[in-house]
Amino acid sequence: MESEVSRKVDFSIIRYAQCWEDPEILLEVLDIKEGDVCMSIASAGENTFAMLVKNPGKIIGIDLNPVQLRLVELKKAAFLALEYEEMLEFLGFSESRRRKEYYGKLKDYLLGETEKYWNENMALIEAGVINTGRFDNFFQIFRKKVLSLIHSQKRVAELLEKKNKEERYEFYNKKWNNLRWKILFRIFFSKFIVGKLGRDPRLFDYADNTSLSAVMSEKAKYAFTELDVSENPYIEYILTGKYTKNLPFAMRKENFQKIKSNLNRLELHNVSIEKYLETSEETIDKFNLSDIFEYISSEKYKELLEKIYEFSSNGAVLAYWNMMVPRSRPEELGNKIISLSETAKNLHAIDKTFFYSGFVVERIVK
Structure with missing residues (x-):
């Protein structure tokens, strides 16, 4: 089959x-x-x-x-060869200038094609591998090219602060959900843009005519209001490009x-x-x-x-x-x-x- x-x-x-x-x-x-x-x-x-x-x-x-699988094998090797904080640095969950050094410690755990692949892609290692995927890069483009036109870093930091549910709704309605957010978010999260920059467009072959951007807009509103944004590592990474408060x-x-x-x-x-x-x-x-x-x-x-x-x-x-x-x-x-x-x-x-x-x-x- x-x-x-x-x-x-x-x-x-x-x-x-x-x-x-x-x-x-x-x-x-x-x-x-x-x-x-x-x-x-x-x-x-x-x-x-x-x-x-x-x-x-x-x-x-x-x-x-x-x-x-080469990526999973690299992360597995990092667990085995490095101390906890070193692993976070090496993979890109925290800042580091020592990733090439840490990679040298992995040599006994990377074999054959996996070792060859990473030896030939050292730029991915130095960037922190968690930042190098097509879908992950899609969120980086969103943050740098779209979100920056809508909200300041100060406003993003304010969104990520601890709030109760009532405060989250008030912040979203009064400070976050402005006209630029509504328009640019829907454009960027359309099937066309997501297929071109994020997921493979063929992966929408069996999708119906439902608007992806409309679905994403409603889901984002739910996540920013009903759920505690301050405890969400994925939203923090999407909006800031790093993990500071929470980790997966x-x-x-x-x-x-x-x-x-x-x-x-x-x-x-x-x-x-x-x-x-x-x-x-x-x-x-x-x-x-x-x-x-x-x-x-x-x-x-x-x-x-x-x-x-x-x-x-x-x-x-x-x-x-x-x-x-x-x-x-x-x-x-x-x-x-x-x-x-x-x-x-x-x-x-x-x-x-x-x-x-x-x-x-x-x-x-x-």
């Missing part, structure tokens, strides 16, 4: 240098137990690393893009040693889920499926769900996100896969990566 995405997208670049999905709601719903066999879309690595905190028996990291879950100090000690439980595969399952004899208990179903037809989506069902344990949990293509198990699979829609809805309401239109949680029943 061939992956439909493999025929569409250029997999020769780093598309995501950071994971742009909230690992805290992911961990909440997966409820990983000690010894569970998990499958995770590798992407940029942070959410897969976060899953290691829960002591799974194994995590099978899958990605069609070999360069994404996998990069917090309290999780460093647990992840480091469990990295031997992670194995990485440059293959589609379909191909992996066809050759595997394992039973999977928990699935982090990112937003992969957006990129395939409804027919291929159903086929892949059936393949996942075949290789899942009874009670296995699937978690994934929707942005512009609504995907949830079709009714004809209702006797095999149960939708946990209320749980998903409640968690989506506190999702710090605010730009997804939906979060989906399903359970396998055998």
Whole structure:
């Protein structure tokens, strides 16, 4: 069973240098137990690393893009070879002039094509790799070219200050949501611009005529008012280009040693889920499926769900996100896969990566 995405997208670049999905709601719903066999879309690595905190028996990291796996292997090496603060500096979560020096400490943990790739891309290392993905660069362009025309750095800092809900609404309505914000935000977050500068335009093949910019505008308003912006690392990075107050879950100090000690439980595969399952004899208990179903037809989506069902344990949990293509198990699979829609809805309401239109949680029943 061939992956439909493999025929569409250029997999020769780093598309995501950071994971742009909230690992805290992911961990909440997966409820990983000690010894569970998990499958995770590798992407940029942070959410897969976060899953290691829960002591799974194994995590099978899958990605069609070999360069994404080179990135995950680099981050894995940084966990193993560096001290906590050094790792943050090296990867770009904090400022540093010593990244080439730190890279030298990783040599015993980088092998073959991974070592070759990074030796040939030292500029990415020196920039701090989390800043170098296509999607991450999209947010840098937004901050430098668009946000700077709308709000001053002082106003951005004011947005990120601690406020109660009433104060957040007052600030948003009176100081943030001006005409420039409304117009320029909607232009920049249109399907055309996002496809040209951020995500691959082919990844909108199955999106309907819903306006992406309208969805993003409403989601941004929700994140800036209903949720506590001062505790949101993703919004802080998007608006300032750095992390000063908050870090993503996998990069917090309290999780460093647990992840480091469990990295031997992670194995990485440059293959589609379909191909992996066809050759595997394992039973999977928990699935982090990112937003992969957006990129395939409804027919291929159903086929892949059936393949996942075949290789899942009874009670296995699937978690994934929707942005512009609504995907949830079709009714004809209702006797095999149960939708946990209320749980998903409640968690989506506190999702710090605010730009997804939906979060989906399903359970396998055998």
